[in-house]
Amino acid sequence: MKDHYDIAVVHGDGIGPEVCGATVEVLRAALGPSSPLVFSEHPAGADLFVATGESFPETTFAACRAADAILHGAAGIPGIVHPDGTEAGLDFTLRLRFELDLFANIRPIRLFDGVRSPLAAVKAGDIDYIILRENSEGLYAARGAGAQLRGEVAVDTLVQTRRGVERIVRKAFELARAGKGAPADGVKRVTCCDKANVLRSYAFFRSVFDEVARDYPDIEAEHALVDAMAMHLVLKPGHFNIIVTENMFGDILSDLAAATIGGMGLAPSAEVGLSQGLFQAAHGSAPDIAGKGVANPYGTVLSAASMLEWLGGRHDDARLTEAAKRIRQAVGTAMQEGMLSRDLGGVNSTVEITRALCARLAA
Amino acid sequence: MKDHYDIAVVHGDGIGPEVCGATVEVLRAALGPSSPLVFSEHPAGADLFVATGESFPETTFAACRAADAILHGAAGIPGIVHPDGTEAGLDFTLRLRFELDLFANIRPIRLFDGVRSPLAAVKAGDIDYIILRENSEGLYAARGAGAQLRGEVAVDTLVQTRRGVERIVRKAFELARAGKGAPADGVKRVTCCDKANVLRSYAFFRSVFDEVARDYPDIEAEHALVDAMAMHLVLKPGHFNIIVTENMFGDILSDLAAATIGGMGLAPSAEVGLSQGLFQAAHGSAPDIAGKGVANPYGTVLSAASMLEWLGGRHDDARLTEAAKRIRQAVGTAMQEGMLSRDLGGVNSTVEITRALCARLAA
Numbered sequence: 128m129k130d131h132y133d134i135a136v137v138h139g140d141g142i143g144p145e146v147c148g149a150t151v152e153v154l155r156a157a158l159g160p161s162s163p164l165v166f167s168e169h170p171a172g173a174d175l176f177v178a179t180g181e182s183f184p185e186t187t188f189a190a191c192r193a194a195d196a197i198l199h200g201a202a203g204i205p206g207i208v209h210p211d212g213t214e215a216g217l218d219f220t221l222r223l224r225f226e227l228d229l230f231a232n233i234r235p236i237r238l239f240d241g242v243r244s245p246l247a248a249v250k251a252g253d254i255d256y257i258i259l260r261e262n263s264e265g266l267y268a269a270r271g272a273g274a275q276l277r278g279e280v281a282v283d284t285l286v287q288t289r290r291g292v293e294r295i296v297r298k299a300f301e302l303a304r305a306g307k308g309a310p311a312d313g314v315k316r317v318t319c320c321d322k323a324n325v326l327r328s329y330a331f332f333r334s335v336f337d338e339v340a341r342d343y344p345d346i347e348a349e350h351a352l353v354d355a356m357a358m359h360l361v362l363k364p365g366h367f368n369i370i371v372t373e374n375m376f377g378d379i380l381s382d383l384a385a386a387t388i389g390g391m392g393l394a395p396s397a398e399v400g401l402s403q404g405l406f407q408a409a410h411g412s413a414p415d416i417a418g419k420g421v422a423n424p425y426g427t428v429l430s431a432a433s434m435l436e437w438l439g440g441r442h443d444d445a446r447l448t449e450a451a452k453r454i455r456q457a458v459g460t461a462m463q464e465g466m467l468s469r470d471l472g473g474v475n476s477t478v479e480i481t482r483a484l485c486a487r488l489a490a
Numbered sequence: 491m492k493d494h495y496d497i498a499v500v501h502g503d504g505i506g507p508e509v510c511g512a513t514v515e516v517l518r519a520a521l522g523p524s525s526p527l528v529f530s531e532h533p534a535g536a537d538l539f540v541a542t543g544e545s546f547p548e549t550t551f552a553a554c555r556a557a558d559a560i561l562h563g564a565a566g567i568p569g570i571v572h573p574d575g576t577e578a579g580l581d582f583t584l585r586l587r588f589e590l591d592l593f594a595n596i597r598p599i600r601l602f603d604g605v606r607s608p609l610a611a612v613k614a615g616d617i618d619y620i621i622l623r624e625n626s627e628g629l630y631a632a633r634g635a636g637a638q639l640r641g642e643v644a645v646d647t648l649v650q651t652r653r654g655v656e657r658i659v660r661k662a663f664e665l666a667r668a669g670k671g672a673p674a675d676g677v678k679r680v681t682c683c684d685k686a687n688v689l690r691s692y693a694f695f696r697s698v699f700d701e702v703a704r705d706y707p708d709i710e711a712e713h714a715l716v717d718a719m720a721m722h723l724v725l726k727p728g729h730f731n732i733i734v735t736e737n738m739f740g741d742i743l744s745d746l747a748a749a750t751i752g753g754m755g756l757a758p759s760a761e762v763g764l765s766q767g768l769f770q771a772a773h774g775s776a777p778d779i780a781g782k783g784v785a786n787p788y789g790t791v792l793s794a795a796s797m798l799e800w801l802g803g804r805h806d807d808a809r810l811t812e813a814a815k816r817i818r819q820a821v822g823t824a825m826q827e828g829m830l831s832r833d834l835g836g837v838n839s840t841v842e843i844t845r846a847l848c849a850r851l852a853a
């Protein structure tokens with residue numbers, strides 16, 4: 128337990144400042160006047176790139192590295208790109224992932240009461256699993272490194288290492304053992320999602336998975352090909368508990384999964400390594416609705432709850448773990464009572480939702 | 491127009507023989523006693539690999555190459571793998587794709603009347619688009635070529651060439667121009683699905699797309715990132731007309747799309763190059779239900795309709811194009827009348843469905 132925790136807050140682009148601002152208010156309300164969180168704000172993003180030629184200043188990077196945890200809004204403005212065509216605003220997330228070795232991207236997929244799933248056959252409680260996305264290698268290892276020759280050919284190389292696969296698979300089994308997620312049949316299981324039938328790197332991923340699985344005889348271990356998995360997440364989402372997969376597949380599947388629980392607005396994400404964590408909603412910067420006061424803050428608020436849980440666990444600080452629980456409850460109740468932003472089919476503004484959460488947390 | 495057309499029929503594994511057998515009957519019924527189709531059967535698949543050590547004999551390959559078109563059931567038995575961990579049964583499809591340069595994998599996604607979508611908000615007619623999957627390069631270029639070192643690291647390289655991207659993108663715009671697919675707003679559009687924000691090879695894909703799009707000012711051209719696309723296919727499938735994408739992304743998205751129209755059982759696929767075509771349902775070999783008489787033949791039957799359409803177009807043979815239309819109508823009516831296999835929530839056997847289709851076609 129520490130006296131205080133430095134939280135580096137980076138608003139980023141689009142709706143980033145709105146959802147980040149809302150979340151900091153919620154955190155303050157949850158922890159009260161004696162809150163151990165100390166917030167500092169730092170610039171990064173595509174807007175900054177346009178203004179200064181730099182998307183991720185070294186001072187911001189240093190502050191993130193030194194902080195106890197990083198809270199991020201959203202980044203990127205379509206069309207603001209580097210010479211190789213990749214987006215400038217994404218440097219922040221991608222550089223932190225790789226340089227701070229945030230190898231585990233934890234994306235809980237849960238259908239809240241009060242939110243309508245686009246899937247006809249499911250109701251609240253039917254969907255409650257975690258996509259554990261490998262976040263430090265896979266196809267993303269090629270980022271900034273692929274080649275393009277004379278406009279004739281472009282290549283990117285997918286890399287999977289034993290160390291990288293082993294640690295993410297182990298994390299998956301630990302999450303299952305800790306009782307995270309709630310599959311319909313109550314069976315603790317980890318599903319390895321790959322394309323082992325066609326590609327050697329994924330066959331390798333699967334073989335390492337099989338090895339690690341032997342250390343967890345109490346947890347059911349199974350395989351699914353990525354194409355079949357995309358189908359399963361629509362047809363039988365209740366089956367899953369923890370899904371572990373390569374970086375690129377995790378990117379695709381977690382957005383798909385978010386769609387089944389009401390859209391990206393609700394999907395939190397925690398990207399953690401051994402000593403640092405980045406917490407941000409899985410959604411983008413939604414420049415089209417930025418500044419209009421209608422952004423959905425739930426994804427970022429839930430990500431901040433994951434931040435408190437992670438910090439609390441790491442520093443053995445019950446104040447934080449406790450606050451994390453209360454925030455999640457407040458979110459659950461708010462949604463149940465119909466406090467919904469437009470993307471969820473509701474009418475509430477960012478400010479209304481934030482006030483509702485703060486009022487409940489202060490009570 | 492040819493006097494007759496050689497169709498190489500390869501049953502493959504699992505339910506392959508059942509759905510192929512059904513389809514040949516349907517083709518016979520559609521074309522009547524003077525049918526110009528001449529069928530020959532050839533062995534391939536995982537079962538064959540177990541029995542003979544060979545999954546795709548040279549004689550079968552030669553017959554496929556020489557035929558006017560190839561009709562395939564399904565292939566692969568989980569667990570029957572090559573030393574590098576990839577599946578033995580898949581050699582057939584993958585080798586044909588690459589060696590016969592079947593660069594365009596056309597996967598029509600259409601919600602039939604009588605079939606229930608798992609998506610609450612859609613009804614028959616709301617989903618009618620095509621996923622055009624690049625089928626000759628991308629991440630699949632690494633198949634059989636990736637490296638694995640000392641069990642420590644495995645790599646696969648994604649390759650995109652100007653020629654490869656250009657021809658598939660052009661095909662996409664041609665399909666749109668020809669009026670294939672039916673988006674809700676009636677606007678002819680091609681959506682380029684990539685991950686250009688992060689990876690150079692996908693940024694390259696997008697840049698070639700943008701170039702080609704200039705030649706088709708009559709068609710709306712737009713971009714979507716693959717993760718967002720996975721979400722869109724659940725939340726707004728009616729928006730899409732033709733989606734063009736890289737091989738691996740196409741694999742994932744087409745299964746996801748199939749889920750939204752009732753499952754893999756209904757998804758046909760046509761893999762065509764300049765001079766040869768492979769027609770098979772997008773589903774797998776479903777060994778668990780093989781031999782039980784309950785396999786859904788619609789996917790293969792619809793793939794055979796695509797075969798007739800392709801052959802008819804290529805050889806200017808109205809008999810075939812006509813028969814393709816009649817088969818599709820028969821399928822539509824059969825489903826509307828509730829002739830559904832178990833995977834579609836019905837009770838009908840493969841034989842019942844086949845008889846119903848044949849009866850209608852003979853009438």
Ligand SMILES: CC(C)[C@H](C(=O)O)[C@@H](O)C(=O)O
Pocket residue numbers: 203217220221378409688717
């Ligand atoms: C913003 C982008 C770099 C990122 C990714 O591709 O990983 C996002 O889509 C995500 O899922 O976190």
Ligand SMILES: CC(C)[C@H](C(=O)O)[C@@H](O)C(=O)O
Pocket residue numbers: 325354580583584741772
């Ligand atoms: C069978 C397999 C090789 C194939 C693929 O991965 O392309 C299948 O999933 C498909 O979609 O055609």
